[in-house]
Structure formats: C-alpha cells, structure tokens
Amino acid sequence: MHYLFEPGFFSSSPVRVAFAIGAVSAIVSAIVGVFTVMRGQSFAGHALSDVATTGGSGAFFFNLSPLVGFLGAGVLGAGAMEAVGVQRLRGRDVATGIVLGFATGLAALFLYLDTTKSATTGVSQQILFGSIFTLDPSTIPLVVVMSVITLGVLAVIFRPLLLSSISPDLAAARGISVRVIGLLFMLALAVAVGLSSIAVGSLLSTALLIGPAATALRLTRNLRSALIVAGALGVAATWVGIILAYDSFYWFTSSQGLPVSFFIVALIFLGYLLSGLPAVRRRTSSPTAAAPTHSLERVAG
Amino acid sequence: MFSSFMVNAWLIGSIVAIVAGVLGFFVVMRGSAFAAHAIPNGAFAGAAGANLIGVNPLVGLGVFSLAAALGIAKLSRRGRADAVTALALVLMLALGAAFLSQSTEYEPAIFSLLFGEILGVSASQLWPVIVLGAVCVIAVAVLYRPLLLASIAPEIAAARGLRPERLEVIFLVVLACATTMTVPVVGALLIFTLMIGPPAAARFFSDRALVVMGLSVVIALFTIWGALACSFTTNWPVGFYVGAYSAAWFVIGRLYVAWRRARGPRRRTSVLSETSR
Numbered sequence: 388m389h390y391l392f393e394p395g396f397f398s399s400s401p402v403r404v405a406f407a408i409g410a411v412s413a414i415v416s417a418i419v420g421v422f423t424v425m426r427g428q429s430f431a432g433h434a435l436s437d438v439a440t441t442g443g444s445g446a447f448f449f450n451l452s453p454l455v456g457f458l459g460a461g462v463l464g465a466g467a468m469e470a471v472g473v474q475r476l477r478g479r480d481v482a483t484g485i486v487l488g489f490a491t492g493l494a495a496l497f498l499y500l501d502t503t504k505s506a507t508t509g510v511s512q513q514i515l516f517g518s519i520f521t522l523d524p525s526t527i528p529l530v531v532v533m534s535v536i537t538l539g540v541l542a543v544i545f546r547p548l549l550l551s552s553i554s555p556d557l558a559a560a561r562g563i564s565v566r567v568i569g570l571l572f573m574l575a576l577a578v579a580v581g582l583s584s585i586a587v588g589s590l591l592s593t594a595l596l597i598g599p600a601a602t603a604l605r606l607t608r609n610l611r612s613a614l615i616v617a618g619a620l621g622v623a624a625t626w627v628g629i630i631l632a633y634d635s636f637y638w639f640t641s642s643q644g645l646p647v648s649f650f651i652v653a654l655i656f657l658g659y660l661l662s663g664l665p666a667v668r669r670r671t672s673s674p675t676a677a678a679p680t681h682s683l684e685r686v687a688g
Numbered sequence: 689m690f691s692s693f694m695v696n697a698w699l700i701g702s703i704v705a706i707v708a709g710v711l712g713f714f715v716v717m718r719g720s721a722f723a724a725h726a727i728p729n730g731a732f733a734g735a736a737g738a739n740l741i742g743v744n745p746l747v748g749l750g751v752f753s754l755a756a757a758l759g760i761a762k763l764s765r766r767g768r769a770d771a772v773t774a775l776a777l778v779l780m781l782a783l784g785a786a787f788l789s790q791s792t793e794y795e796p797a798i799f800s801l802l803f804g805e806i807l808g809v810s811a812s813q814l815w816p817v818i819v820l821g822a823v824c825v826i827a828v829a830v831l832y833r834p835l836l837l838a839s840i841a842p843e844i845a846a847a848r849g850l851r852p853e854r855l856e857v858i859f860l861v862v863l864a865c866a867t868t869m870t871v872p873v874v875g876a877l878l879i880f881t882l883m884i885g886p887p888a889a890a891r892f893f894s895d896r897a898l899v900v901m902g903l904s905v906v907i908a909l910f911t912i913w914g915a916l917a918c919s920f921t922t923n924w925p926v927g928f929y930v931g932a933y934s935a936a937w938f939v940i941g942r943l944y945v946a947w948r949r950a951r952g953p954r955r956r957t958s959v960l961s962e963t964s965r
Contacts, residue, residue, distance in 0.1 A: 429770035430722040433777065471938075481888045484721035485938050488881035492931015495877065499925045590785065594778040601771040645786050652782035656775055663766055 404524055405629050405647070412583040413595050413621030415534045418541065419579040420600030421610070421617050422572065426552045430480060431468055432576055432596045434487040436589040438464035439581040441490045444497040453585060454526060458533075461581035464490060465573040530582050537578045544571055549610060590648050595621050598655035605662040624654040694920065696809040700817055701912040704870050705882060707821045709905030710828050711866055712883035714859060716891065717839040722773045723860060724883050727756050728867045728876035730780030735872070736787040746816065746868065753867040756780060757860035765853060804875025806916070806926050813873055820869035827862045835859060836897055878927050882908050885934020892941030907937050 423432045442460020446453050464486050471482035541548070551558035551565045559565050583592040603617035628651030636644035715724045731753040738748025756776050763772040828835070838845040838852045845852055870879040890904035915929035 424768060424771050427768065427770055429768070429774045430725075433722075433774050434725075471942075480719045480721045481716055481884065484725065484880075484884035485888060485935055487725065488877075488884055489931045489935040491877040492881065492928045492934075495925040495927035495931070499928075590778055590781045593774055594782070597771050597774040598778070601767065601775065605767070644789070646782075646789050649782045649786040649789075652778050656779045659767075659775055663763075 400524075402629065402633060404527070406626060408527060408530070408586050409625040409629060410622050411531055411534055412586045412591070413599070413625045414618045415538060415579050416583050416592065416595035417599045417603070417617035417621040418538060418614055419576055420596040420598075421603065421613050422541070422548060422552060423576060423596060424600045424604055426572070428479070428573075428576070429597050431465075431483045431573070432580060433593040434468075434483050434490075435461050435464055435577050435580040436584045436592040436596075437487060437494070438490040439577070439584045440589045441494040441497065442581075443585065444494055444501060448497050448500050454529065457581040457585045458578060460490070461577035461584075462574060465577035466570075469570050469573050526585075530586055533578060533582055537575050537582070540571065540575050544568055548572055588648065591651060594648075594652045594655050595625070598652075598659055599624065602655075602659045602662045605659075620655075620658055624651050624658065628652075628654055694807070694916075696811060696814065697806050697916055698913070700809050700814060700873055701806060701916055702909060703817055703821045704874050704879065705886075705908035705912045706905055707824050707866055707870070708879060708882035709886055709908035710825055710901060711863060712887035712908070713890070713897075713901040713904050714828070714835055714839060715863070715883050716887040717836070718856075718859070720859070720863075721884055722770055723757075723760055724863060725880045726760070726773050726777035726780075727753050727860070727864055728871050728879050730756055730777045730784075731864075731867050731871055732876055733780045733784030733787060736784050736791065740787050740791045745872065749871055750864075750868040752780060753864035753871075754861065757864040758857065761853070761857040761860050804871075804873060804878050804927065806874050806878075807919070809873050817869050817873060820865055824862055824866045824869075827858075827865075831855070831858065831862075875927065878930050881927075881931050881934050882911065885931075885938055886911060889934075889937035889941040892945045911937065 420432070423429060439457040439461040442456035442458075442463075443453050444456075445451075445460065446456025449456075467486045468479070468482050471485060547558065547563045547568050548571075550561065551563055551568045555565050558568075580592055580596065583595060587595070599617040599620035600613075602620055603613045607613040607616050629647055631650040632645060632647040634644075635650075638644065712724075715721060731749050734748035734750070734752025735745040736748070737752070738745045760769070760773050760776050763776070834845065834850050835855055837848070838850055838855045842852045845855075867876075867879065886907035887900070887904040889907055890900045893903055894900050911930055911933040914933055915926050918924070918929045919926040
C-alpha cells in the first residue's frame with residue numbers, strides 16, 4: 388500500500404481538494420465533450436479555454452473576481468464565434484480562429500500590463516497550463532453549482548441537441564431551431580470550459596473535454612454508454628494522474644517531481660491510442676458487424 | 689522608429705507576413721486553422737526539451753513541429769481530425785510542462801516563445817528565417833495547383849489521380865517548417881493570428897484564388913507594419929496589435945460584403961466563394 392500511496396497522501400488537504408475538483412471537472416467536461424466531439428467543435432472547445440484564461444488575466448488587471456473574468460470572457464467569446472461563424476464547418480473553423488487570435492492578442496496585452504502593474508511571476512505559465520493544486524477552496528462550491536446548472540441546461544435540450552448534432556437537416560425538418568440549439572450548446576460549452584479552466588487549468592480543460600469523449604465515442608455504440616464511459620475514463624485518468632504526480636516527487640533523488648497535467652494527459656492520450664487498436668475496434672463493432680457505420684463517431688464524422 | 693534594432697524587426701516582420709499570407713490562404717481554404725494553432729503552440733515544448741538536454745532550441749522546435757504534423761496527419765485518417773489535433777496539442781503542452789518542471793529555465797523564456805520577441809531580433813537570426821521562409825513559399829508555389837484543387841474539390845482531385853491524404857501530409861510539413869522558423873522570433877501566437885486573420889479577410893474582397901492570396905499577403909504586411917509602428921510608440925506588445933488589426937480586417941471584410949449585397953444582387957458565385965464562406 389505504501390508503495391502506491393506515499394506517506395501523507397490522504398492527509399494532505401490540497402490533494403483532497405484536487406481529487407474532488409478534478410473529478411467534478413472530469414465528469415462535466417466528459418459529458419459536454421461527447422457532444423463537442425460529435426459536433427466537430429473540438430477547436431472551439433479548446434479556443435474557449437484560452438479565451439477564458441485571457442478573461443482571467445483581464446480580471447486580475449481590473450481587480451475583478453477571477454470567476455467573473457473566466458466565465459465572462461468565455462461567454463463573450465462563444466457569442467462572438469457564433470456571430471461570426473456560419474453553419475458550414477469551414478466557416479466555423481475560421482470564426483474560431485479569428486476570435487482566438489484576438490483573445491490571445493488581448494492576453495499578451497493583459498500579461499504586459501499585469502507585469503508592469505505588479506511584479507507577478509508565473510502568469511504566463513498559468514495561461515499555458517494552469518494548475519490543479521492552486522484553486523482557492525472557497526470557490527469550490529460555486530464551481531460545483533455552476534457545473535450542475537450547465538449539465539441541467541444540457542439535459543433540458545438533450546433530445547433536440549442530439550438530433551441536430553447527428554443530422555441538422557432532419558432536426559430542421561422537425562421544426563427544431565438548429566441555430567438556437569447551437570447557440571445554447573456553445574454557451575454551455577463556454578461555461579463548462581471556463582469552469583474547468585479555472586479549476587484545473589486550460590491545458591487539462593482541453594484534455595478532459597476532448598480525450599475521454601473521443602475515446603468513448605470509439606468504444607461505444609450508443610450515446611448513453613458513451614457519456615458514462617467518457618465520465619469514467621476522465622475521472623480515472625485524473626485520479627491516477629494525481630497519484631502518480633504525488634509519487635513522482637520521490638522518483639528523482641535530486642530534482643522536482645513531474646506536473647500532474649503531464650500524467651493526466653499522458654494517460655488520456657494512451658487511452659485514445661489503445662481504443663484505436665484493431666483488436667479493440669473489432670470487438671466493439673460487433674455483434675452487428677454488418678453495420679459498423681452506425682457507431683456514433685462515424686455518424687457524426 | 690527606424691533605429692538599428694527596429695530595422696531587423698521590420699525586415700523579419702515583413703518576411704513572416706509574406707510567408708503567413710501565402711500559407712494562411714491554404715490554411716483558411718482547407719479549414720486547417722486548428723492545426724495552424726496547434727503546431728506552433730505545441731512546438732514550444734520541443735524548445736523546452738532541447739533546452740533541458742542542451743541542444744539548440746531550433747532543433748527541438750523542428751523535431752516537435754514535424755512530429756506534430758506527421759502525427760496529426762496519421763491519426764486523423766482513423767479518427768476525427770479536430771479531436772486528434774486537440775489531443776496532439778495537449779500532449780505536446782503536457783510534455784512542455786514536464787520539461788519545464790525539470791529545467792531551471794524561468795518565466796521570461798516561456799513568455800518569449802509564446803508571444804515572441806520581435807523587437808529583440810539579432811542579425812544572425814535573420815538568415816535561418818529568410819532561408820526557411822523561401823523554402824516554404826517555393827514549396828507552396830510548386831504545390832499550388834494540386835493543393836488548390838484538393839482544397840476546393842477533394843473528390844475531383846482524387847479522380848484526377850491526386851492523393852488528398854498525401855497532400856495533407858505535405859502541407860502540414862510545410863506548416864511545421866514555417867513554424868520552426870517563426871516561433872523563436874515572433875512567437876507562437878502571432879504567427880497563428882497572421883495565418884488566419886489576413887487570408888480570412890482577403891476572401892471577402894475577391895473570388896479569384898491568386899488575387900485572394902496576393903491580398904492576404906498585402907493585408908498581413910499592413911497588419912505587421914501597423915502593429916510594429918503602434919507598438920513602438922505606445923510600448924504595448926506587438927502581439928496585441930496584430931490580434932486587434934487582424935480581427936479588424938475581418939470585420940471590414942464582412943462589412944464590405946454586406947454593403948455589396950445591399951447594393952444589388954451578386955453577379956456570380958465562383959467555386960471559391962462557395963467553399964470558403
């Protein structure tokens with residue numbers, strides 16, 4: 388037991404906070420992520436985490452609460468992407484790029500102003516990676532509540548969202564406003580990504596959003612099991628990653644341990660690669676091997 | 689504004705703008721904006737790794753951006769391209785985080801790889817940029833016709849015996865080459881913005897491919913020149929002005945199209961405008 392869990396592992400408060408907040412972020416990200424991957428909006432999902440982090444550095448400059456900065460910038464960014472973007476996939480891609488480029492320009496400005504305002508260090512590293520161990524515990528309840536609200540919105544629009552994700556034409560024929568559903572989803576995505584960016588950092592936000600969802604969509608054949616598998620994979624990667632990172636402080640005699648984000652991302656990536664192995668694919672595409680195109684990944688792609 | 693250290697910045701900025709304008713045209717046409725973001729942004733991890741083992745950062749950048757380009761092209765044949773790109777990006781960033789945690793390099797080094805230090809370019813840094821930039825532009829010139837056809841109508845290209853997947857690999861490798869040359873001098877964020885904003889704006893003003901490409905180079909040049917001038921006078925970072933001007937050009941393009949539509953029905957729609965808007 389001591390080999391796996393180093394002494395003091397469970398009595399350390401940051402570790403317990405990281406376990407809890409990591410699990411919440413992983414589950415919310417995985418559920419939103421399944422729809423994100425199905426709809427081909429991975430770029431937007433990643434870009435929104437950068438946009439939200441820009442908001443975070445802006446909030447620091449204007450002395451606002453970081454949560455306001457992260458969520459405000461995310462929602463504004465999502466709105467701008469929808470306003471600029473067209474329904475067609477390539478148009479959306481460019482719209483996302485324009486918003487992302489503008490936001491990163493703003494981030495450069497805020498970083499410059501922040502460092503001239505006060506000699507803060509670690510800001511640009513925060514922008515790139517974020518950190519799971521530095522969340523202020525007092526914001527946890529708020530993060531959890533907002534996450535639950537986001538999932539609630541998704542639950543309400545679940546059926547029209549699913550239909551318009553798989554077949555926009557069919558959804559429109561049934562009288563669903565694809566544009567409104569798309570906008571609602573983008574807003575839910577922005578809030579979910581903003582929350583996970585502040586909780587676990589922008590790097591892990593993207594990793595937890597896309598990785599488990601893409602893996603689950605390869606492994607499962609219906610949406611409900613995809614959601615469950617994605618959530619389980621996300622939580623598993625997060626917890627094992629935290630344990631490994633904690634242990635890694637003792638791996639090297641001279642230097643520091645390795646960052647949590649490295650382990651979590653490595654596990655997620657490994658999972659994705661394994662799910663693509665021919666043996667795994669064959670097993671999951673049975674028993675109706677005659678219709679492999681019915682897997683959700685293929686439908687959406 | 690034209691003192692000796694600024695001369696290098698003007699020169700290198702102009703070269704980067706030309707390369708970004710030319711390459712960006714295809715990035716926008718092919719819908720590879722995510723790859724154009726992921727490769728430069730993730731490649732910094734290579735520089736951090738090279739730093740750790742004591743190799744020239746350019747080598748690390750080159751290896752990582754090439755690996756990213758090939759990995760994305762390979763994996764996206766079997767999975768969804770955008771999800772694969774996201775995974776490749778986070779893997780590289782995570783490796784970068786791991787490298788940085790083991791090295792003694794401190795904050796400003798990361799800052800400069802992300803946002804660039806165009807105002808601190810030395811004369812010895814000019815040559816690699818010029819050579820690699822020329823290689824990229826020549827590669828695009830050679831590939832121009834097949835790449836354009838494969839971008840607009842992949843089915844027709846395939847029917848003519850071109851192989852779209854192979855073209856995708858070659859294009860991503862050219863992108864990786866451009867990344868290696870530009871990231872150390874202008875930073876990952878700036879090169880991405882220059883590859884998206886000006887070409888996306890240029891498409892609004894014309895339907896003809898070569899005109900759009902030329903316009904995109906011109907807009908990119910004006911963007912970087914304006915950004916350098918404003919940055920010099922206000923002391924604010926170059927990256928901010930590049931981002932703001934790129935977005936502004938795009939908005940101007942949108943307004944121009946709206947104004948033309950309001951004036952009268954559109955004369956014709958070409959294949960180019962169909963796929964790109």
